Amino acid sequence: MNDYEVVVKVPASTANLGSGFDSIGMALQRYTTVKMKLANQTKVNLIGQHQQGLPMNKQNLIYQAADYLCRQAEIETPQLEIEVESEIPLSRGLGSSGAAIIGGMVAVNTLVGTPFTKDEIFQLASELEGHPDNVGASLFGGVLVAAKNKENKFTYVNFSPPEQLKVVVSIPDYELQTKEARGVLPEQYSREDAVYALSHAALLSAALMRGDFKAMGEALNDQIHQPYRKHLIPGFEEILENGKNYGAIGAAISGAGPTIIAFTSQSSERLILYIKQVMEKYNVNAQTIEIPIDYNGVVCKINERTFEKLEN
């Protein structure tokens, strides 16, 4: 165990990118910062507007993620003092839960002597979250493409998307729990839908790697989750249909929603203006802005507790 404070800065993420349901994610420059140190009793301090109502005890997801990692390492989970500041709004489809899991795991992993590598943390975080797209993007930055095998092991490829790619998000002022938005999806799909899904996801990976925005425009299209979620997200269908006339490569539901994401390789102003108009038309209060892509993923720093050591 180490007697210092660990500071972990974790980017937000947008998952799926249309056709990459539960397999493709991209990191964005909005951050959750977790400070963690050993303590006599566990407590969680929440700072800032985006965490209202979250538990301030061992029920907090950041502690739960730390506890999960320690149990997998067969280490007794220490009492922890955790301070969290977050710019990622909850349950909007920008990966707040994935960032919390990565924050808790990376911080405690450092505190307890680094039992796991980054790749192993990716496995653990994907298991806990249930899908790898958010946690992988938050951990590695850029674009993350991953697949789960029958033994529940995740294989991934991580790469930087083209520099010209810009991301516009429209973040509504209402929440949609990922659990609820997963609940509306069918259990089974036809072969036609399966072939549509795998061909579009494959095309999307290739288009993102190559920077082929024309192919990306087709590749973003999805038949697996968006048709079943779109009724929960007013304005989405219109933006999906017409966004291309305002400079969008294409649009998608960000994660499980309700945030809408649109991609462009041009200046984003015209697209932002258009999306704002659509949201107004549907009476949705939303913040529509460009958010830069995060290319680095999680960053972990150690603050020595020399002053506290002297006092003890």
Ligand SMILES: Nc1ncnc2c1ncn2[C@@H]1O[C@H](COP(=O)(O)OP(=O)(O)O)[C@@H](O)[C@H]1O
């Ligand atoms: N900073 C945080 N600290 C603790 N728990 C968090 C934090 N951020 C998110 N969570 C947990 O994740 C839930 C939101 O997850 P989810 O519905 O999947 O939405 P999102 O799209 O934001 O990941 C919150 O209700 C909370 O339980």
Ligand SMILES: N[C@@H](CCOP(=O)(O)O)C(=O)O
């Ligand atoms: N693949 C998941 C992604 C959920 O992302 P979130 O940011 O909404 O938690 C899904 O589509 O359910």
